[in-house]
Amino acid sequence: MSKREQQFTKTAYDPLDVRHHGAIHVPIYQNSLFAFESYAQFDEAMKQLLDHHVYSRGNNPTVEYLERKLAELEEAESAKCFASGMAAITSAILSVVRQGDHIVCVHQAYGPTREFLGSYLSRFGVETTFVDGSSLEQWHASVRPNTKLLYLESPTTSFFELQDLRMCAELARGIGAVTIIDNTWATPCFQNPLTMGIDLVVHSITKYIGGHSDCIGGVVMGSKELMDRIGYSEYMLLGGIMTPQTASLISKGLRTLPLRMQRHEESGLLVAEHIGKQSFVSRVNHPGLPSHPQHELGLRQMSGFSSLFSFISHEPTERLKEWATRLKYFKIGVSWGGFESLVTVNRLGNEETGERTPNVVRIYVGMESPKDLIADMDHAWQAV
């Protein structure tokens, strides 16, 4: 069975569990607490809170079911789900650093992540150096004796640049640092960083994994040792847990994740190739295209390419915004990973410096017919 086919098995509901009366979806355990038959059982559970069902700010069966499914897909020993991607990211980071430590982070990581590292954590005496993630020399040159964390996001959020996961993991191992990667773009279907030596993987579940624009969520995955540390400290103490209702919705969406990612990959490449040929486009940033400078690296560490990419345009911002407004299928909006295709226009560099400052236009290719999407783009540009 191919790896992609196996993913369908991994996301399927478990064989009938008699306790659930044959329900084909995992039931929502709307419980804050779980009671015990005997004090001996209670004492036993309290020793290992996270391995038993005691209290839902710890281990709720509906959330646990999703955690087990996600861990299987990501080839992780253990997973913990959080209230948002940012709750997962900040908890994972806090679990590995303390006052006086140093972090090296890819400079185009997700904005709030950069703010947390570069600004918020500096209040607690943790310093971060941002590097061009595509340059191994920069990673090497930036580590210090007190570097405790290398933070990756591959591909990056706006420009879709890659980092060499295996090389970064090797560098970190050599200096006793931990590696964390934001794997939201690739999903567990297209990239499994733990198999390449990365220590912790974080995802915003809000995007492809959720897939229906109806939930906010996040997950951290890794070895049982690192995850137990997060479980008993950041997860329990900061309390940014996922609710059982959200876990139930995500579990339903997860079953179609491999299927959705196949569709996104195909449609995304078709639309990216087409847009690359347009006169108003200077460059397309999509690691799945052979024109991407790190396409070969992408093929080595990913088994597929998702459908969020950007293009650079020297057209005036107002014109690009008018184009975006005229699009019928593409909606204007943040986030991504659901049914609808999306577009946002962002001026690069200084807003004051004249009309021809390049713009980066982010495109999310959803589930609509790629033919319709391509026609939509062409018609809208003709009208502009």
Ligand SMILES: *Cc1c(COP(=O)(O)O)cnc(C)c1O
């Ligand atoms: C959206 C996003 C996040 C944050 O996730 P939330 O669920 O919104 O907190 C983190 N990383 C990446 C790459 C994202 O796209």
